[in-house]
Each structure stands twice: as structure tokens, then as C-alpha cells.
Amino acid sequence: MLGHLSFDEIMTDDISYLFNNEMQVAVLRLDKLHPVISGNKWFKLRYYMEDAKAQGKNHIITFGGAWSNHIVATAAACKMNGLKATGIIRGEEPANYSPTLLKAKELGMEFIFISREEYKDKIVPEQFTSSQYYIINEGGAGEMGAKGATTILDYCEKNYTHYCCAVGTGTMMAGIINAVNTGQTVIGISVMKNNTGLEDDIRSLIHKDNTNWQLLHDYHFGGYAKHQPSLLAFMNQFYTQTKIPSDFVYTGKLFYAINDLIEKNFFPANSNLLIIHSGGLQGNDSLPKGTLIF
Ligand SMILES: *Cc1c(COP(=O)(O)O)cnc(C)c1O
Numbered sequence: 001m002l003g004h005l006s007f008d009e010i011m012t013d014d015i016s017y018l019f020n021n022e023m024q025v026a027v028l029r030l031d032k033l034h035p036v037i038s039g040n041k042w043f044k045l046r047y048y049m050e051d052a053k054a055q056g057k058n059h060i061i062t063f064g065g066a067w068s069n070h071i072v073a074t075a076a077a078c079k080m081n082g083l084k085a086t087g088i089i090r091g092e093e094p095a096n097y098s099p100t101l102l103k104a105k106e107l108g109m110e111f112i113f114i115s116r117e118e119y120k121d122k123i124v125p126e127q128f129t130s131s132q133y134y135i136i137n138e139g140g141a142g143e144m145g146a147k148g149a150t151t152i153l154d155y156c157e158k159n160y161t162h163y164c165c166a167v168g169t170g171t172m173m174a175g176i177i178n179a180v181n182t183g184q185t186v187i188g189i190s191v192m193k194n195n196t197g198l199e200d201d202i203r204s205l206i207h208k209d210n211t212n213w214q215l216l217h218d219y220h221f222g223g224y225a226k227h228q229p230s231l232l233a234f235m236n237q238f239y240t241q242t243k244i245p246s247d248f249v250y251t252g253k254l255f256y257a258i259n260d261l262i263e264k265n266f267f268p269a270n271s272n273l274l275i276i277h278s279g280g281l282q283g284n285d286s287l288p289k290g291t292l293i294f
Contacts (some may be wrong), residue, residue, distance in 0.1 A: 002076055010030060034273065069280040069282065091119070160273060193223040193226075
């Protein structure tokens, strides 16, 4: 039912040939883990699963929207771990479920739909407050998510000068910051508009006094899950050149940003970059057919 899910498929692609300057640029292909359950969510969930089982809890409750990578990944992780899963979904129950919800349902997840207003507060419905339930934050955000994200770097070389990733809650970025050595820099591209609390959120999850990290807030294309023709055109062009598909919510903005930053000489000469492709391609199904060429 889960189909192909293989850590052996994770590899890096060298895309240095795209750039004229003396730079090495590689992409860590977490998207190759699985066509639907791909990417960083799988890593962020692994220790929550262990923790729930260690505590003897058999039912996971979590939050997300109708196109959430986290919802479908949680459904899959729970199925693999023999845990029940309930997704608290933002908005009224739709007449037609999104492919994301259909997949999560197929993986055994049940849903509770709540209004956008109520969703803002992330209050766990009363029927799920007893001790058998294990709550995971929206997006897998938090300490254990960051711990899982540190293990992303087990799948690549250790000698990069810069690690670049897309940032939603900042949990993955915090995990990467915790994983790198002093002298290595982490660059995060925020996919939200004016998410001013992000620096503090990340700082609260960092264990080392690594200060070699920077968040960039200028590549949101209008805000979370918003896009513009220039972004979609770039994603298609990037695919034509590299055969690497990206998603419009996270990794498209990341690749666009890093390409732009390289062109503007943001990185010192002879830098050796790793761009983390954090997966999430399933969300592209929300775009009109034909928008993307992959
Ligand atoms: C959730 C997600 C991110 C952001 O991860 P955070 O830990 O929330 O910052 C990045 N890329 C993809 C594909 C995601 O699904």
C-alpha cells in the first residue's frame, strides 16, 4: 500500500553546470524517497512515532490543510507504525476531497473538519484529550521534529560550505543548524510573507551556539502557497535544465532564490553549496493541469 519508500534512493545531483562562476552546487534529493510521502516530513516524523510508541499511545492527532504534505506523511507514518491517525483539517469538509486527503484516507487516516476560524487556535477537540492520544503539531513542528531533521544530513557528504533549505515553521532548518559544524553556514528561504517570529522559533530549537545561519524573507512570491508566473516559469525552466521537479510552495521558491543569490554573487567564490530538496511535490496537483511541464 505504501509502495516504494526507500532511503537508498536519496542522492545528490550535481547542478554546478548551470552556473558560470567557480561554485559547486549539489541538490540533496529527499523527493526521491517516495512520490507522495516524500521529503522532510518523513524525517521530522520519525522520532514522534518512536516517542508515541514508547509512551504506549496508539492514536496520533495532528493538524493540516487539505493539501498538506504533513497530513499525508503522518497518515503513512502511522500506518507503517501500526498507529491510528486522525487529521484535524482546516476548513469545511469539501464535496470533493483533494488528492492529498484521498491519499491520507486510503492510508487509514480519519478526518475532523473545523472552520478556519477555529483552526487558528489549534485546539484539540475534546474527544481527543484523553491519555491514549498523542498530539503532533501542525507541520511536525517542535523539538522532536528538529531532532529528526538532523538525520537528513546522514544522506550526503559532510564538506559543504553552505546548506540551503526552504523554511515553513523553521523546524527542519533548526535540525540542519544542529547538524552542521562551525564554519558551515545554513541559509533558509522563508516561504511566508513577513513571518517575523521565525528567527525566535528557530533559535528555540538550536542546541549549539552556532550563529552561522541566516533567514531570507524576500522570496515568498506573495505569501504561503502563493505563486506568480515568474516562479512557475522558473520551475519549468529549472526542470528542463536539470530534470529536477520542484513544488510551488517550498522548493520552487528555494531553487529560485538560490539561483538568484548565486547570480548576485551572494556566496563567496569557491563555495560548495548543498540545496536540500525537501520533497512535497504532491501539492502541485492543486495547480491547473498543464501549468507545470512535469
Ligand atoms: C514542510 C515543508 C518544508 C518546511 O519545513 P519546516 O520544518 O516547517 O520549516 C519545506 N519543504 C517541504 C517540501 C515541506 O513539505
